[in-house]
Amino acid sequence: MIARVTLEIALRKEFDYLVPEEFQDRVEIGSRVKVPFGPRKVMGVVTGLPAQSEHAKLKPILGVVGKGSFVTPKVLELARWMAGYYCCPVETALKSVLPVSVRKEKEGWKKQLYVRSIEPVGSPSKLTKRQEELNAVLREWKELPLQEFLKMTQSTQATVKKLESAGVALISREVIERDPYAHEHIVPTEPLELNQEQKTSMDAVLKAMNYEEAAKQSNVFLLHGVTGSGKTEVYLQAIQHALEQGKGAIVLVPEISLTPQTVERFKARFSSGKYQTLVAVLHSHLSEGERHDEWHKIKEGRARIVIGARSAVFAPIDPLGLIIVDEEHEHSYKQEEAPRYHARDVAVVRAQREKAVVILGSATPSMETYYNTQKGKYRLLEMPTRADNKTMPWVRVIDMRSEASKEKGIPILSQQLREAIQQRIEKGEQTMLFLNRRGYASSMQCPTCGYVAGCPNCSISMTYHRRDQRLRCHICGHDQRAPKCCPVETCRSYEIRYAGIGTEKVEDTLKLLFPKAGIQRMDSDTLKKKEDYKKILTAFRLGKIDVLIGTQMIAKGLHFPNVTLVGIIYADLSLHMPDFRAGERTFQLLTQVAGRAGRGEVEGDVFVQSFTPFHAAIQYARRHDYLGFYEQEMEFRKDTEYPPTSRMAMITLKGKNEEKLKMSGTHLKSVIEAIREEIKDLALAGPSPAPLERAENFFRYQIMLKTKSMSQLSRRLADIHQSTKLPEGVQTIIDIDPVSMH
Numbered sequence: 001m002i003a004r005v006t007l008e009i010a011l012r013k014e015f016d017y018l019v020p021e022e023f024q025d026r027v028e029i030g031s032r033v034k035v036p037f038g039p040r041k042v043m044g045v046v047t048g049l050p051a052q053s054e055h056a057k058l059k060p061i062l063g064v065v066g067k068g069s070f071v072t073p074k075v076l077e078l079a080r081w082m083a084g085y086y087c088c089p090v091e092t093a094l095k096s097v098l099p100v101s102v103r104k105e106k107e108g109w110k111k112q113l114y115v116r117s118i119e120p121v122g123s124p125s126k127l128t129k130r131q132e133e134l135n136a137v138l139r140e141w142k143e144l145p146l147q148e149f150l151k152m153t154q155s156t157q158a159t160v161k162k163l164e165s166a167g168v169a170l171i172s173r174e175v176i177e178r179d180p181y182a183h184e185h186i187v188p189t190e191p192l193e194l195n196q197e198q199k200t201s202m203d204a205v206l207k208a209m210n211y212e213e214a215a216k217q218s219n220v221f222l223l224h225g226v227t228g229s230g231k232t233e234v235y236l237q238a239i240q241h242a243l244e245q246g247k248g249a250i251v252l253v254p255e256i257s258l259t260p261q262t263v264e265r266f267k268a269r270f271s272s273g274k275y276q277t278l279v280a281v282l283h284s285h286l287s288e289g290e291r292h293d294e295w296h297k298i299k300e301g302r303a304r305i306v307i308g309a310r311s312a313v314f315a316p317i318d319p320l321g322l323i324i325v326d327e328e329h330e331h332s333y334k335q336e337e338a339p340r341y342h343a344r345d346v347a348v349v350r351a352q353r354e355k356a357v358v359i360l361g362s363a364t365p366s367m368e369t370y371y372n373t374q375k376g377k378y379r380l381l382e383m384p385t386r387a388d389n390k391t392m393p394w395v396r397v398i399d400m401r402s403e404a405s406k407e408k409g410i411p412i413l414s415q416q417l418r419e420a421i422q423q424r425i426e427k428g429e430q431t432m433l434f435l436n437r438r439g440y441a442s443s444m445q446c447p448t449c450g451y452v453a454g455c456p457n458c459s460i461s462m463t464y465h466r467r468d469q470r471l472r473c474h475i476c477g478h479d480q481r482a483p484k485c486c487p488v489e490t491c492r493s494y495e496i497r498y499a500g501i502g503t504e505k506v507e508d509t510l511k512l513l514f515p516k517a518g519i520q521r522m523d524s525d526t527l528k529k530k531e532d533y534k535k536i537l538t539a540f541r542l543g544k545i546d547v548l549i550g551t552q553m554i555a556k557g558l559h560f561p562n563v564t565l566v567g568i569i570y571a572d573l574s575l576h577m578p579d580f581r582a583g584e585r586t587f588q589l590l591t592q593v594a595g596r597a598g599r600g601e602v603e604g605d606v607f608v609q610s611f612t613p614f615h616a617a618i619q620y621a622r623r624h625d626y627l628g629f630y631e632q633e634m635e636f637r638k639d640t641e642y643p644p645t646s647r648m649a650m651i652t653l654k655g656k657n658e659e660k661l662k663m664s665g666t667h668l669k670s671v672i673e674a675i676r677e678e679i680k681d682l683a684l685a686g687p688s689p690a691p692l693e694r695a696e697n698f699f700r701y702q703i704m705l706k707t708k709s710m711s712q713l714s715r716r717l718a719d720i721h722q723s724t725k726l727p728e729g730v731q732t733i734i735d736i737d738p739v740s741m742h
Helices: 073-085 090-097 129-141 146-153 157-165 196-209 231-244 260-270 288-299 310-314 343-353 367-374 400-407 415-427 503-513 532-541 582-594 616-622 626-640 658-677 710-723
Strands: 002-007 015-018 032-037 040-048 063-065 110-117 143-145 169-176 220-225 248-252 279-282 305-308 320-326 357-362 379-383 394-399 430-434 443-445 463-465 470-472 479-481 497-499 519-522 547-550 563-568 605-610 647-655 683-695 698-707 731-736
Touching: 002 032, 002 090, 015 032, 040 090, 073 090, 073 343, 073 710, 090 310, 110 129, 110 146, 129 143, 129 146, 129 157, 143 146, 146 157, 157 169, 196 220, 196 231, 196 357, 196 379, 220 231, 220 343, 220 367, 231 248, 231 260, 231 320, 231 357, 248 310, 248 343, 260 279, 260 305, 279 288, 305 310, 310 343, 320 343, 343 357, 367 626, 394 400, 394 415, 394 616, 400 605, 415 430, 415 503, 415 563, 415 605, 443 463, 503 519, 503 547, 519 532, 563 582, 582 605, 582 616, 582 626, 605 616, 616 626, 647 658, 647 710, 658 683, 658 698, 658 710, 698 710, 710 731
Parallel strands: 220 357, 220 379, 248 305, 248 320, 279 305, 320 357, 394 605, 430 547, 430 563, 519 547, 563 605
Antiparallel strands: 002 015, 002 040, 032 040, 032 063, 110 143, 110 169, 443 497, 463 470, 470 479, 647 698, 647 731, 683 698
16 A cells, blocks of 8 residues: 655645555545654655555654544645646645644643542442442442542552452543633524615525525625625625535634633524534634644534634635635735635635535625625625614724814823713713734934934834833834933934824723723733733623723624724824825724624714825725725726736745845746736746835735736746845745735
C-alpha cells in the first residue's frame, strides 16, 4: 500500500511513502501521518493512495495520528482550489484547513481519572464499615471524577483502591470534553412567526435547498435586509430545514461580532429538545483545548451546526446543506497572511462543490456581492423594513467646522450631542458612542520645533496612551515611555501637545461632563481577558452602563433595546484613507453603527459629527439609501476600472534596502509585462511606495494588477513567483482580491 503525503513544510510537491501492514487499516485520504524526511521526522496529510509509485525505494510511514480522515476528500479538493487561486503551496492551504490544536503529533484530549460503581463478580470481599459507607455513596452516584469523589467523601485514593480490589469499583482514565459554554444557562426558544418579507426570502431559500430550482438558478443568495429586519430568524429557520434534511450548516460571523449574544441565539434554538448539543463554536477566543474538542465534535458528527469566524468555513461537516455568511461585507473575512483567502468567496466555492446553499447577509452589502446579483450570478432577496414595524433611526449630521468656530478649537462632543446624552441619562435610556481609534491622542507634537513622535520601525506617528503614560505604535507594537519634554537636544521644550483623539480621551471627557453616569470604554486596550467582552456587554444589557464608548467592535450585530442614542464622533476617520474603498467603508460603518439605535420601543436618534458633512457616503448613510450609494459608487468604479468592474491582484515587495527593492520591483514588472500576450486586458501600475511605506523596519513597494480573468492571472503569477529569482532580503507577497490597499 502506497500513501501520497503532503508535508507540513512548504515544498510545493507531494511525496510517496510505503504503508506498513500495521497501519494499513488506519490510513485513508485525509489521515494525519508522521514520516521520515531526510534526517528529520515531519508531520503530513495523506492526499492520495496511488496504486504504484515511480520511485523504486520508498521509506515507510512512522506513525498515524488519531482515527480516520482529518480532511474530507471534499475539503481536500477545496484546499487544492485555494492553493491554485490564491497563489500558495497546497501545504499552506492545508494548514489553514486544520486548526493548530488538531495538527499536533499527540492527540490533544484531556483525560481524568473516574471512579465507577460495578456489580461484583461472585461474592465480594468483606468490606469494612468505612468502605461500606463509601460504596453506598458510589452506588448512588454510579460514576464520578475521582478527585470529586475524594473531596465529597473526605477519603484517600488508597481507600478507593481497596474498593477496586474488593471488586465493587473501577478506576479508569477517561476523556473529558472542554465545553466553552458548559456553565451557561440558555433558555430554549421557538421559531417566530415570519412577516411577509421574511416569508418571501425563506420560500426562495427553501426551494433551492429542496433542489426545486437549484439546476436552473444560482444557489447563492444575498439577503439584503436593513439593520433590525430579522435576518437572524431567516437564518435559524433555514438551518432547521437543513437539519430536517439530515444535513449540517456553517454560520460565519466576523470575529468581533462573535459575541455571546450571537452564539446564545443559535444555542437557544438548537441546543435543547430534539436538536440537543448540535452547536459547535470555533473562534480565536477559545483555548487550544476547547478548540480541539469542538472540532472533533464536528468531525464525529455530534455537532451539526458550526458557528465561527473565517476558518470555520473549513469545518468538517458532511453532508453540508447550508452556509450562512453574516455581515458578508466585513473585511475580517479576508486572511492577512498566506493563504490570503476570503472566507465569503471560499464559502461560495465550497457550497457549489457540495451542492449546498449559501446565504450572504448584510444591511450594507459589499460592492462585489451586490454587483454579482445585478449580473445574475447571485440571487437578491430584500427585506427593506425593520421587523415589528419599528422605524429606522433619525440621523442628524453635525457640521463640526461651525462647532469649531463657535468653541474656539475643536470640541470632542458637539453641543447637540452633549445635550442629547444628558437627556438619555435623565430618562434612564442608553447611549453608544463610536470612534474607530483607540488611545488618548493620535500623535505627540512639539509646537516649538515641530517634532512629532514617530515610530522607529514604521512610517507612522505613535499613539499616546494616557493611563500608563506610554507612546505605542499600532502597527508593530513598539512601546516607549512618553517624554516629559521635547526629546530634540536643541529644543527640550515642555510645551508638548497631544493632537487628535482616541477612545481613552473620549472616556475622560465624558467622566468630566457626566460625573454621575455609568461610563465604560470597550476597545482592545480594555479587553485583556477572554471574558471581558462578555462582562461589559452583560453589564450594558442590565443597564449598569449609561454610555458605552467603543471602536468598531461595538458597531456590529449587537441588539440592545434600551439604546436610543448613537453618536459617531469622527465620521471622516475612514474617509480620507488612500484606498478606493474609503467611501464604501465609511458608508457601511455609519449605517451599521446607526443600526444599533432604536431597536426597542422608543425611536432612536443618531448624531454623525463630520468635517465633510456633504460627502456622498455620509449623506446616503443618513438617508439609509444603499441603492443610491451603490449607483453613484459604481460610476466611479467603472471610470477607474476598479473592482467590481475588474478583478485586482496586489504584489507587495518588502525589504530593508530601499534601492534593492526598487530594482527588484522594476525587474518583476518587466517579467509580468510579458504575459500581456496571453491576458490581453491586463493593466499594471507601479512599482510605487505602499501607502504605509515602512512597517516593522521593512520598506514596502507595490505593483497593482487589474484584469477580468483572475483565475488565469493567478496561475501565471504563481509560475512567475516560482521561477523569478530576486535578490536576497527581498520578499514578495501576492494578494489576490485584496480588501485593503495599505
